[in-house]
Amino acid sequence: MKISSKALGCVGFLLVLLAWEIISASGTVSKLLVPSPLDTLNAMVSLIANGTILHDSGVTIERTLVAFGIAVAVGIPVGLLLGFSSLAYEMFQPLVDFCRSVPSTALFPLFILFFGISDASLIAVVVFGAVFFLMLNAMYGVHNASIARRLFAKTLGATQLQVFFKVVLPDALPYVFVGLRQVISKVLIVVIVLEMTFIGTSGLGYRIYNYSMLYETPQMYAIIILVGLLGYVLNLVFIQLEKRTMHWTGK
Amino acid sequence: MKEYLKVSSLSKSYVSLSGEEKKIFESLDMGVEKGSFTAIFGPNGSGKTTLFNMIAGLLEPDHGSIEIDGKAPKRIRISFLFQRFTETLLPWRSAIDNIAFPLEIAGVPKRERHQRVRELLKTLDIDIPLKQYPYQSSGGQNQLTAIARALIMEPDILLLDEPLSAIDYEGRLNMENKLQEIWSKTKVTTVMISHDIDEAVYLADRILVFGRSPKKIVADVTVDLPRPRTARTIKTAKFNRIRGEVLAAFLKGRDQ
Numbered sequence: 396m397k398i399s400s401k402a403l404g405c406v407g408f409l410l411v412l413l414a415w416e417i418i419s420a421s422g423t424v425s426k427l428l429v430p431s432p433l434d435t436l437n438a439m440v441s442l443i444a445n446g447t448i449l450h451d452s453g454v455t456i457e458r459t460l461v462a463f464g465i466a467v468a469v470g471i472p473v474g475l476l477l478g479f480s481s482l483a484y485e486m487f488q489p490l491v492d493f494c495r496s497v498p499s500t501a502l503f504p505l506f507i508l509f510f511g512i513s514d515a516s517l518i519a520v521v522v523f524g525a526v527f528f529l530m531l532n533a534m535y536g537v538h539n540a541s542i543a544r545r546l547f548a549k550t551l552g553a554t555q556l557q558v559f560f561k562v563v564l565p566d567a568l569p570y571v572f573v574g575l576r577q578v579i580s581k582v583l584i585v586v587i588v589l590e591m592t593f594i595g596t597s598g599l600g601y602r603i604y605n606y607s608m609l610y611e612t613p614q615m616y617a618i619i620i621l622v623g624l625l626g627y628v629l630n631l632v633f634i635q636l637e638k639r640t641m642h643w644t645g646k
Numbered sequence: 647m648k649e650y651l652k653v654s655s656l657s658k659s660y661v662s663l664s665g666e667e668k669k670i671f672e673s674l675d676m677g678v679e680k681g682s683f684t685a686i687f688g689p690n691g692s693g694k695t696t697l698f699n700m701i702a703g704l705l706e707p708d709h710g711s712i713e714i715d716g717k718a719p720k721r722i723r724i725s726f727l728f729q730r731f732t733e734t735l736l737p738w739r740s741a742i743d744n745i746a747f748p749l750e751i752a753g754v755p756k757r758e759r760h761q762r763v764r765e766l767l768k769t770l771d772i773d774i775p776l777k778q779y780p781y782q783s784s785g786g787q788n789q790l791t792a793i794a795r796a797l798i799m800e801p802d803i804l805l806l807d808e809p810l811s812a813i814d815y816e817g818r819l820n821m822e823n824k825l826q827e828i829w830s831k832t833k834v835t836t837v838m839i840s841h842d843i844d845e846a847v848y849l850a851d852r853i854l855v856f857g858r859s860p861k862k863i864v865a866d867v868t869v870d871l872p873r874p875r876t877a878r879t880i881k882t883a884k885f886n887r888i889r890g891e892v893l894a895a896f897l898k899g900r901d902q
Contacts, residue, residue, distance in 0.1 A: 541733065541734075543730075543733050543734050544733075544734050544736060546734075547726075547734040548751065550702065550704070550724070550726060551747075551748050551751045551752075551799075552751065552752075553751045557751055561736075561747075561750070561751075562736065565736070565738045641738070642779070643737040643738050643779055643780075643781055
């Protein structure tokens with residue numbers, strides 16, 4: 396009998412849920428630290444029912460998408476341009492690589508000086524953490540685009556614009572997408588972390604931290620699971636997008 | 647004889663890494679007739695690919711000139727097929743849009759492009775699934791796609807740089823026959839670099855044998871085998887005599 400991989404994937408979740416229930420019910424760990432799955436589910440239902448969670452999810456999602464959008468709008472075009480010129484690539488690749496390696500949270504105090512304790516500071520940190528990563532992947536993509544195909548288009552008398560849009564850009568897209576998929580997860584992480592700091596007065600990160608301070612652990616667990624779900628869904632969206640737009644890769 | 651492609655007293659040298667000047671060609675003269683199939687055969691390092699790049703207008707000669715139909719190479723429609731030419735197919739385009747790509751660059755409207763592709767394939771008797779992407783097609787189908795793409799602009803001259811060297815033996819035999827058929831139908835002036843003596847004799851009207859150094863033509867062999875050539879042609883005494891002649895010139899040129 397062949398069991399579908401989806402079914403097996405569900406079994407994995409069920410096993411962890413079972414282990415969770417056993418640990419919680421056995422009493423070896425305090426209920427305060429590990430509430431039962433049922434309590435967590437109840438907490439989640441009531442949080443959704445009274446609407447607080449919807450508001451906080453909205454705030455977190457909005458921050459994530461705004462920061463991601465800015466990073467994409469800046470990072471990808473600049474990266475594509477830098478990659479297209481060999482000179483620019485050689486000149487800026489190490490710099491971009493360096494900026495990418497700076498932990499974005501290290502700039503948090505700096506941005507607070509600039510923008511104060513506000514959403515703008517939060518967004519700035521997240522954008523900094525994402526933009527160079529996207530830029531670098533776009534640069535790699537263009538730089539590693541097939542030279543043979545580029546030359547071929549040139550021998551047909553294609554203009555630089557035609558070469559770029561009809562040959563180099565599609566060749567670079569797989570790299571660009573690798574960047575997008577990794578960055579969306581990274582952006583969510585940094586948003587959640589920053590929401591837990593003194594800058595946060597709303598958002599899922601703020602709620603997790605708050606419930607932990609109040610020892611309301613079922614609520615805390617419920618929101619952690621929601622955040623996990625959010626990250627998982629975002630990742631799925633990008634995998635689907637990648638499959639649809641770039642059917643030719645990996646074949 | 648009216649020469650269609652005319653190379654006159656062509657010289658080209660390059661400076662090697664050690665700073666010494668190396669002459670690739672010195673006063674090379676060469677002519678190719680319109681509608682002919684000419685093969686260039688010679689040892690490695692005899693500058694054949696450099697010559698192609700100059701004919702294609704990608705490289706400038708130091709001295710001398712190259713004219714095609716009395717015009718500079720840049721004003722002529724030239725198509726190229728080189729080793730592993732299927733790599734230049736665009737993987738994100740279906741066969742029909744790959745073949746139509748040169749038309750698209752030239753600004754031909756989409757409807758007309760597809761119409762012209764269909765007409766060309768009918769003329770050449772090439773039958774491939776047009777909606778398939780390169781990764782869905784066989785190696786042979788992709789080769790036909792790339793050949794059709796090379797011919798869609800009705801080139802004045804077709805340059806083949808060892809096009810079949812990366813293909814397995816059976817595939818190569820099929821492709822040789824297809825190339826012969828296509829050439830017979832289109833009569834496009836064709837110049838082919840080959841490292842395979844049998845392939846050169848099988849396909850060409852004329853074989854120019856290049857020597858290693860100085861890079862010049864050491865023999866000009868006419869291949870007057872009747873067409874269409876088939877597997878039977880390869881077994882004839884005449885085929886073997888011509889083959890022997892080319893080989894002797896090659897060995898002589900190599901050892902000079």
